[in-house]
Amino acid sequence: MLDQQALVQLSTIKGISAFYTDKTDCLVYGYDNSKNLVLPDAVIFPTTHEQVVNIVAICYQFSIPITARGRGTATTGAAVPVRSGLVMSLEKMNKVISFEADNRLITVQPGITNQAVQDLIKNKGFFWPPDPSSSEFCSVGGNLSCNSAGPRAVKYGTTRDHVLGLTFVTGEGKTIKTGAKTTKSVVGYDFTRLIIGAEGSLGIITEATLKLLPLPETKLTAKIFFSSIQQATQAIKKIMAQPVIPCALEFIDKHAIDMIRDYSDVDLPNNAGALIMLELDGDQTAILSQANKLETIINDSGCVSINWAKTEIEINDIWKTRKALSPALRKIAPKKINEDVVVPVANIPTLLNGIEQLSERYQIAIVNFGHAGNGNIHVNLLTDPDDESKLSKAYQCLDELFDLVLKLDGTLSGEHGIGLEKMKHVKKELDDNYISLMKAVKLQFDPKLILNPGKQDY
Numbered sequence: 001m002l003d004q005q006a007l008v009q010l011s012t013i014k015g016i017s018a019f020y021t022d023k024t025d026c027l028v029y030g031y032d033n034s035k036n037l038v039l040p041d042a043v044i045f046p047t048t049h050e051q052v053v054n055i056v057a058i059c060y061q062f063s064i065p066i067t068a069r070g071r072g073t074a075t076t077g078a079a080v081p082v083r084s085g086l087v088m089s090l091e092k093m094n095k096v097i098s099f100e101a102d103n104r105l106i107t108v109q110p111g112i113t114n115q116a117v118q119d120l121i122k123n124k125g126f127f128w129p130p131d132p133s134s135s136e137f138c139s140v141g142g143n144l145s146c147n148s149a150g151p152r153a154v155k156y157g158t159t160r161d162h163v164l165g166l167t168f169v170t171g172e173g174k175t176i177k178t179g180a181k182t183t184k185s186v187v188g189y190d191f192t193r194l195i196i197g198a199e200g201s202l203g204i205i206t207e208a209t210l211k212l213l214p215l216p217e218t219k220l221t222a223k224i225f226f227s228s229i230q231q232a233t234q235a236i237k238k239i240m241a242q243p244v245i246p247c248a249l250e251f252i253d254k255h256a257i258d259m260i261r262d263y264s265d266v267d268l269p270n271n272a273g274a275l276i277m278l279e280l281d282g283d284q285t286a287i288l289s290q291a292n293k294l295e296t297i298i299n300d301s302g303c304v305s306i307n308w309a310k311t312e313i314e315i316n317d318i319w320k321t322r323k324a325l326s327p328a329l330r331k332i333a334p335k336k337i338n339e340d341v342v343v344p345v346a347n348i349p350t351l352l353n354g355i356e357q358l359s360e361r362y363q364i365a366i367v368n369f370g371h372a373g374n375g376n377i378h379v380n381l382l383t384d385p386d387d388e389s390k391l392s393k394a395y396q397c398l399d400e401l402f403d404l405v406l407k408l409d410g411t412l413s414g415e416h417g418i419g420l421e422k423m424k425h426v427k428k429e430l431d432d433n434y435i436s437l438m439k440a441v442k443l444q445f446d447p448k449l450i451l452n453p454g455k456q457d458y
C-alpha cells in the first residue's frame with residue numbers, strides 16, 4: 001500500500017496522462033512476457049521529463065519502489081514490479097523531439113515503438129539498426145534498457161552501438177544528460193553505455209538520441225539447406241572468417257525445421273538437417289559479387305540447396321520460415337524455457353553437440369535456432385513447468401547448459417537480459433569483485449534502492 005500522502009501528491013501532479021490505483025486497472029501492468037506477475041500498488045503515466053522528475057522525487061521522499069515500463073514485452077520479468085510500489089508506464093511519452101538528416105540522428109521520447117521510429121525514418125532514407133522481432137510492440141526505452149537486438153546485429157551491432165546520448169532521471173530525481181549529438185565524444189565517463197542494458201535499475205530514460213544509418217540500396221537473401229548441423233555450422237564459421245559481412249546470418253536446427261513443416265504452411269524439404277538464412281545489403285553492383293563469393297564458400301561446406309531471393313515478395317517468403325517458428329513452438333510447448341545464450345562463433349559446433357547430449361541425457365526435447373553470426377543461439381527446452389519433476393529436470397539441464405556456455409567463453413544472455421529469470425545464474429559469470437562494483441555503482445545512481453528493486457541485484 002502506498003502512503004496516503006504520497007498517493008495524494010502523485011495523483012495531483014499536473015499533466016499526467018493517467019493514474020491507476022484500482023487493482024483491476026493495475027493488473028496488466030504487473031506482468032510482462034515472462035508470465036511472472038506481481039500486482040503494483042499504482043500505475044502512473046507521465047508525458048514529460050519534468051513529470052518524471054516530480055514522480056521520482058515523491059517516491060524518493062517516501063521510499064516507494066518504481067518500476068519503469070515500456071510496453072511490457074520483456075521475456076525475463078525485467079518489467080515486473082517485484083516489490084510492488086509504483087509502475088511508471090512510459091507509453092504516453094511517445095513523441096519525436098527532433099529529426100536531423102544531416103546529423104544522422106533522431107531524438108525521441110522513450111515510449112515510442114521501435115517500428116514507429118523505423119517507419120518515420122524510412123521515408124527519409126534512414127534506418128535504426130536494432131531490430132528485435134517484437135519491434136511493432138516494444139518501446140525504444142525498453143530496447144535501450146535491455147540492449148535489445150535482432151538479426152542485423154551480426155553486421156551492425158546491438159542497441160548500445162546506436163545511441164548518441166540520453167536524458168535520464170536518477171533514483172534521487174536528478175536529471176543527467178549524457179553523450180552529444182556527435183559520433184565522437186570522449187568527455188567524462190560513458191554513462192550512455194552504462195544505462196543501456198541496466199534494465200531500469202540506474203535511471204529512468206526520458207529522452208534518447210539515436211544514431212541513424214542510411215538505408216542500403218538493395219538486399220539479397222538466401223535460404224540454404226544442409227543435410228547436417230555440422231555442415232551448416234562449418235559454413236557459418238567460414239562465412240564469418242572472410243571479409244563480406246552479411247546483415248543477417250540466422251540458423252535453424254533440424255528439430256525446428258520439422259516443427260515448422262508440421263505446424264505451418266511453409267514447405268520445407270524432408271531431408272533438411274539444418275537451415276541458414278543469409279542476407280546481404282549494400283549497393284546494387286557490389287552485392288552480386290559478394291553473393292558469388294559467399295556462394296562458393298557455402299557450396300564448399302556441402303550445402304544441399306541454395307535459393308537467392310531478390311524481390312521483396314521472395315525475401316518476405318524466406319523470412320516467413322523464421323517467423324513460423326515461434327507460433328509452432330507455442331503450439332507444442334506453450335510454457336517452454338527459452339534461453340538466449342551466446343558463444344564465440346568458432347564454438348557453436350561444440351555448443352550444439354553438447355546440447356544434443358544434454359537433450360538425450362535429460363530426455364528433454366531441445367530446439368535450437370538463432371542469430372548464428374553473433375553466436376547467439378535461442379535454446380528452447382520443451383518442458384511442462386506445471387509438472388514439478390519435469391521442471392526440476394529442466395532446471396538441472398539448464399544449469400549444465402550455462403556451465404557449458406561459460407566453458408566455451410560465452411555469456412548467459414545475448415539480448416533478452418537477466419530480469420528475474422536468470423538472476424540466480426549470474427554468479428556463474430560475474431565474480432565477487434564485479435558484483436561488489438555493481439552494488440557500489442547502483443548506490444551512486446539510486447541511494448535508496450527504489451529503481452526496479454530486485455533486479456540486477458546479485
Ligand SMILES: Cc1cc2nc3c(=O)[nH]c(=O)nc-3n(C[C@H](O)[C@H](O)[C@H](O)COP(=O)(O)OP(=O)(O)OC[C@H]3O[C@@H](n4cnc5c(N)ncnc54)[C@H](O)[C@@H]3O)c2cc1C
Nearest residue numbers: 070071072073074132133139141142143145148149200205
Ligand atoms: C514476441 C517477442 C519477440 C521478441 N523478440 C526479441 C528479439 O528479437 N530481440 C530482443 O532483443 N528481444 C526480443 N524480445 C524481448 C523484448 O521485446 C525486448 O526486450 C524489448 O526491448 C522490451 O521493450 P519493452 O518496451 O516491452 O520494455 P518492457 O518489457 O516494458 O521493459 C523492459 C525493461 O526495460 C526497462 N525500461 C523500459 N522503459 C524504460 C525507461 N524509459 N527507462 C528505464 N528503464 C526502462 C524496464 O524497467 C524493464 O527492466 C521479444 C519479445 C517478444 C514478446
